[in-house]
Amino acid sequence: MRIELNVNGAVHELEVEPRTTLLDCLRDQLALTGAHAGCEHGVCGACTVLFDGVAVRACLMFAVQAQGTPITTIEGVTPGPGELSPIQDAFCETHGMQCGYCTPAMILVAHALLANNPDPTREDIVEAISGNICRCTGYAQIVEAFALAAERLRGANRPSELRK
Amino acid sequence: MSENPDHFRFVSTDRRVREDRRFVVGKGNFVADIDVANTRHVALVTCPYPAAAIKSIDKSAALAMPGVHYVLDGRELAEATLPLMTGLDTPNVPRRPLALDVARYAGEWVAAVVADTRALAEDAAETVKVVYEKLPFVLDAEQALQAGSVLVHEAHGSNVLLDKTFVWGAVDKDFADSPRHLSLRVKWGRSSTVPIETFGVVASWDPWREILDVWASIQMPRYADQIGIALKIPVSSVRVHYDVDVGGSYGVKRGIKHTVLVGYLTRRLGFPVRLIEDRLENMRGGDAHGPERLFNVDVAFDDSGVIRSMKMRALENVGAYAGRSPFQLGKPVGAIVGPYKIQSVQYRAMAVVTNKTTQEAVRGFGQSPTNVAIERTIDEVAHTLGLDPIEVRRRNMIRHEEFPYTIPSGTTYDSGDYHTVIDKVLAHTSYEDLKKERDRLRSAGKLAGIGIAACLEPSGGNAMFEALINPKITTTTFMDSCRITVDGLGSITATMHTTSSGQGHETLVSTVIGEVLQVNPDSIRVTRPDSLNSLPSGTPVGSRMAIMLGGAAFHAANKLKTKLTAIATHDLGIPLERAIYANGEVYDRNAPQDRRTWADLVQIAHRNFHRMPSDMEPGLAVSHVMQVPTGGKLPTADGRVQMYPCTSFEFHLILVTIDPDLGTPEIVCYRIGHDCGTVINPKIVRGMTMGGIAHGIGAALYEEFAYDGEGQLMAQSFMDYLLPSSHEVPPVEIIHHVTPSPNTVLGQKGSGESGYLGAPAAVANAINDALRPLGISTNTLPIKVSVLGDMIAAARANKGH
Numbered sequence: 001m002r003i004e005l006n007v008n009g010a011v012h013e014l015e016v017e018p019r020t021t022l023l024d025c026l027r028d029q030l031a032l033t034g035a036h037a038g039c040e041h042g043v044c045g046a047c048t049v050l051f052d053g054v055a056v057r058a059c060l061m062f063a064v065q066a067q068g069t070p071i072t073t074i075e076g077v078t079p080g081p082g083e084l085s086p087i088q089d090a091f092c093e094t095h096g097m098q099c100g101y102c103t104p105a106m107i108l109v110a111h112a113l114l115a116n117n118p119d120p121t122r123e124d125i126v127e128a129i130s131g132n133i134c135r136c137t138g139y140a141q142i143v144e145a146f147a148l149a150a151e152r153l154r155g156a157n158r159p160s161e162l163r164k
Numbered sequence: 165m166s167e168n169p170d171h172f173r174f175v176s177t178d179r180r181v182r183e184d185r186r187f188v189v190g191k192g193n194f195v196a197d198i199d200v201a202n203t204r205h206v207a208l209v210t211c212p213y214p215a216a217a218i219k220s221i222d223k224s225a226a227l228a229m230p231g232v233h234y235v236l237d238g239r240e241l242a243e244a245t246l247p248l249m250t251g252l253d254t255p256n257v258p259r260r261p262l263a264l265d266v267a268r269y270a271g272e273w274v275a276a277v278v279a280d281t282r283a284l285a286e287d288a289a290e291t292v293k294v295v296y297e298k299l300p301f302v303l304d305a306e307q308a309l310q311a312g313s314v315l316v317h318e319a320h321g322s323n324v325l326l327d328k329t330f331v332w333g334a335v336d337k338d339f340a341d342s343p344r345h346l347s348l349r350v351k352w353g354r355s356s357t358v359p360i361e362t363f364g365v366v367a368s369w370d371p372w373r374e375i376l377d378v379w380a381s382i383q384m385p386r387y388a389d390q391i392g393i394a395l396k397i398p399v400s401s402v403r404v405h406y407d408v409d410v411g412g413s414y415g416v417k418r419g420i421k422h423t424v425l426v427g428y429l430t431r432r433l434g435f436p437v438r439l440i441e442d443r444l445e446n447m448r449g450g451d452a453h454g455p456e457r458l459f460n461v462d463v464a465f466d467d468s469g470v471i472r473s474m475k476m477r478a479l480e481n482v483g484a485y486a487g488r489s490p491f492q493l494g495k496p497v498g499a500i501v502g503p504y505k506i507q508s509v510q511y512r513a514m515a516v517v518t519n520k521t522t523q524e525a526v527r528g529f530g531q532s533p534t535n536v537a538i539e540r541t542i543d544e545v546a547h548t549l550g551l552d553p554i555e556v557r558r559r560n561m562i563r564h565e566e567f568p569y570t571i572p573s574g575t576t577y578d579s580g581d582y583h584t585v586i587d588k589v590l591a592h593t594s595y596e597d598l599k600k601e602r603d604r605l606r607s608a609g610k611l612a613g614i615g616i617a618a619c620l621e622p623s624g625g626n627a628m629f630e631a632l633i634n635p636k637i638t639t640t641t642f643m644d645s646c647r648i649t650v651d652g653l654g655s656i657t658a659t660m661h662t663t664s665s666g667q668g669h670e671t672l673v674s675t676v677i678g679e680v681l682q683v684n685p686d687s688i689r690v691t692r693p694d695s696l697n698s699l700p701s702g703t704p705v706g707s708r709m710a711i712m713l714g715g716a717a718f719h720a721a722n723k724l725k726t727k728l729t730a731i732a733t734h735d736l737g738i739p740l741e742r743a744i745y746a747n748g749e750v751y752d753r754n755a756p757q758d759r760r761t762w763a764d765l766v767q768i769a770h771r772n773f774h775r776m777p778s779d780m781e782p783g784l785a786v787s788h789v790m791q792v793p794t795g796g797k798l799p800t801a802d803g804r805v806q807m808y809p810c811t812s813f814e815f816h817l818i819l820v821t822i823d824p825d826l827g828t829p830e831i832v833c834y835r836i837g838h839d840c841g842t843v844i845n846p847k848i849v850r851g852m853t854m855g856g857i858a859h860g861i862g863a864a865l866y867e868e869f870a871y872d873g874e875g876q877l878m879a880q881s882f883m884d885y886l887l888p889s890s891h892e893v894p895p896v897e898i899i900h901h902v903t904p905s906p907n908t909v910l911g912q913k914g915s916g917e918s919g920y921l922g923a924p925a926a927v928a929n930a931i932n933d934a935l936r937p938l939g940i941s942t943n944t945l946p947i948k949v950s951v952l953g954d955m956i957a958a959a960r961a962n963k964g965h
Contacts, residue, residue, distance in 0.1 A: 017283075019283070027196075031199075032190075033190065033194075033196070033197040034189070034190020034191070035190070036194065036196075036360075036361065036411070037196065037362075037440075038360040038361065038362075038443075039360075039443045039881065039882045040442060040443055041443065041881055041882065041883070043881070043882035043883060044360050044882055044887075046360050046361075073190070074189060074190035075189075075190055078189045078190075084185070084188060084189070088188040088189060089188075091184065091188045092180055092181075092184045092185060092188060093180065094847075095180070095181050095184060095847035095848065095850075095851055097184060097187055097188070097666070098412075098665075098666030098667070098668070098848075098851055098852075098855065099187075099359070099360075099361070099409070099410060099411050099412040099413075099665050099666030100183070100184070100186070100187025100188075100192045100409060100411070100666065101192070101194065101359070101360050101361045101411030101412055102360050103187045103188055103190075103192075104187075104188075104189075104190040107188060122895075125890075126890045126891060127890075127891075129890045130889045130890045130891050131889075132890075133360060133882070133887050133889060134360070134855075135357070135358065135359055135360050135412050135414070135855070135858075135859070135887065136412055136666050136851065136855045137851050137854055137855045137858075138851075138854035138855045138856075138857055138858030138859075138893050138896070138919075139854075139858065139890045139893050140850075140851075140854045140893075140895070140896065141847070141850070141851055141854070142890075143890070
């Protein structure tokens, strides 16, 4: 069937099977391979994308269900070739990853959290990523990346003389 | 060397990890991202029974579906390929990608369907009609050992793959001479590393060039060799692409059966074929389970808690076929006494087959279960004597001045300062205060316990356990390599020759070369040539890459530095002794203004042969193939062997509470003292340790591939196989110590298994300390909430609560 998807600000007309998941559609038809298949049953969170700004699992949604709602993938939050967003840079600073497989999802969760909560506590961060499994890091450096990104983003919104 | 040696410019400094940039933007090159034109997809038909004869396979309905290209069965594949390499001398236990005549565990692959899309292949797989005749089965290792047991492989004549007893030292005499003995039975449940990326492989055969291209999510020694052997093609016809990013492995990404399957299919069908496991395939038929091990430990000790001798029997339930599992009983021989001065050891290593999923290598290669057995025993010795468990450990530990120290099984530990590490942890966190907190929690109605574990991480991965377990294997080297070239304009490119799964090897190589050449590591390109263009690599197993790849990079860089210096001295017309290499330049010690810059030296080497020393090759290309330090000798006849070159040390001190009504454990304090010698990149080592602890908490409390009595795997999804989330992993404080290794180029040791090697033991000890007031204990891991809750309820009922 024919659908229209609004992904990273661009509208795509696509032919999909009704059973095609949003994840498979993004990866196979739009070549947006930053969203990863981990469990394909909604537990690990590696397939996370932003659905109207909310972090959701692309493996648990059919592509047809995503019509009419803006979708943002990791490719959509990367500022430009060779550039990193403050959140992406914070993950590099703390080394909030190892193999990199869960990383795009974690970064999108950070975008979703920090958009609504610029000054999250450790508990807020732990809760936000509790649906995203990382098998490499034990989460510590991911939590630190969230906190560092939040701190920098808060600073970025203040006049320079008030920044730390 | 001190903790932050001032003679290091880049090593041990808090530098970013260069691999991270591609991962944070979603541009990792994972196998499922690789888009080879015209690729067709595989789905698998699996056996629903733990043991069954395959009477017939009807492929007609599947083959009639549009878009379905082929259905491969085990008979065709077995006729065209050789069984997979196991390393054991057990020819009647062949392991193949698809079952041949008999399937031996629920989920074993019986046929493979090839179609235009994965979804179509799955649809078609459901229409393949297999007629089975159910056969009797055995699941339990001790039952499999008994005479008259069901045989998993009839032709082998028993279920025993390995039964080897080693005696190192005067065990009987030491037991007879010791006033006290203690026995303990410890069970390590079947779990694994379960990476978030499943295993995947794409293979493409070019019949005109006679090249099999392979892209895979692999972490496996001799991968290309094993493909070539099984498919009966020269290894020079196998091109494994090492620039594939592996989405987590921790030992287990060993999809050789998947690779032989798609390798055969692409050769048979003439188009590229891809198999990416779904989670069910990964957990059930992907052959990626880890150890399931039963220990019987006996120790002989005196009234002061000094342990003189130990007898350990380890019985491994390897599943239906021999993966790397039996060898995982061999590696712990290199640290069989842990950090302790136990004088004599009897070790019986037994591996039996059962009707469960096949095992592969798991982080630590069998060492973490063994460490649990040792550390649980030490705690029980302390408890029996009414002594403090830390004090008992101190009394038994090898002292700093006793290194290098040779343990009864023949391995010499390189260096260590165990007592100081413990002192540093206790200086950071008062043991007395922690005990007071435990007692306060207890008086507030909680169950609370302190967990201690002092464990070793043998590192520098050598394959000596192979020759130890199977004397027909005579391999005494396990190489790694690095090549460095400087191009005609002066840029440096270095190579590594394996895939990585998050260990930051590109950062390792560039940091070490930058250190030696005194140039910015960020300016050094690191590439991964394919297997046809590679030097030997033992791959990242056995916590070896800092030592082996780091060592190879160090030696190659020094060769380059030597060549640059020789060119400069020749061109300057000065004797070598007067030449000083600094920051990529060479100058005359007596006349520092007389120098050859990096650009000068590149110019001479690449273009001015007339200015080169007469016996020197032009250009700037060097390589180094490194032998494992301390390696090179076969085991002795009585099974003494130098296993790995280095031993890292970790001391865990934790406080755990258990909700007395629900049985829910919570780790409320976690401290670890960690000594892996010189740290090359602190961010990486910290991450490894934290991740290892999280993984160890999972193995201790949550993760198990449980089977029901009918031989069905009960943990087939992440709803049943519980991976620790951010809620289950507590904040951890790491207290660092650096005892450099004398066996490595920078004093470094391994850290890839750190945390995991002690966390399960610490958690098990903490739980048992918490349960002690109730008069109960448990030595079966994982210690699940449900079991804990029931045990506590029963104990309280008995006590009349």
